Amino acid sequence: MARASMSSSSSLSDSSSSQIRNIVGDFVGQLSALIEQDAVARARQAIMSAFSGGDAPNLTANGKRRGRPPGSGRHAAGAMLALAGVGGGTAVKKRKKAPIQLCPVPGCTNRAAPVFGMVCAKHKDLSKAAIRKFREARRAKRDKAQGKMTAKAPVQARARRKPVKRKVRSAPRSATPPAAKAAATA
Numbered sequence: 001m002a003r004a005s006m007s008s009s010s011s012l013s014d015s016s017s018s019q020i021r022n023i024v025g026d027f028v029g030q031l032s033a034l035i036e037q038d039a040v041a042r043a044r045q046a047i048m049s050a051f052s053g054g055d056a057p058n059l060t061a062n063g064k065r066r067g068r069p070p071g072s073g074r075h076a077a078g079a080m081l082a083l084a085g086v087g088g089g090t091a092v093k094k095r096k097k098a099p100i101q102l103c104p105v106p107g108c109t110n111r112a113a114p115v116f117g118m119v120c121a122k123h124k125d126l127s128k129a130a131i132r133k134f135r136e137a138r139r140a141k142r143d144k145a146q147g148k149m150t151a152k153a154p155v156q157a158r159a160r161r162k163p164v165k166r167k168v169r170s171a172p173r174s175a176t177p178p179a180a181k182a183a184a185t186a
Helices: 002-052 076-084 128-146 178-185
Strands: none
C-alpha cells in the first residue's frame, strides 16, 4: 500500500511541475515580447529624431504624445507659413536686447549693475544726489549735442525738514494708588 501512495504522489508532482514549467515559459515569452517591443519603439524614436533634427514627437508606450501639443506656441503656425513663404503668415520677431548701460560717473566706462543701483561696483557708495547730478549733466550734454532744448531745470535736492519733537508718554498708572499697594503687600 505504501508503494501505491508513493507512485501516485510522484505522478502528482510531475504534473504540477510541468504546469509550473508551462506557466513560467508563458511568462518568459510575454516578458521577452514586451522587452522587444520597447527596444523597437526606442530604435524607431531614435531614427525619427535623427532624421527630423530632434523634433520627433516624444511618444509614450501607448502611442500618445507627452507634453504640450505641437503648434501651441506663440504664433507657431504663422511663423511656419511665413518661413515657407505661404499665405500671409507673419514671422515672430525676436526680442531686441537693451543696450549695455554704463556707469553715470564722468570718465567711468564700467557697466552699471542693478544690484548697485545702476552704477558700477567702484561707485556704489556715492550718494543718490551725486549720481542724479551726473545723469542730468550727461542728459543735458546729449540733448545739447542733438539740438534739443531741455524742458525742465535740473532737479535740486529738497531741503530736509527738522524732525518734530514729540512728547514722551509716561508709563500708564495703575488703578490702585501706591499707598494702597504698600498696605496690601505688608
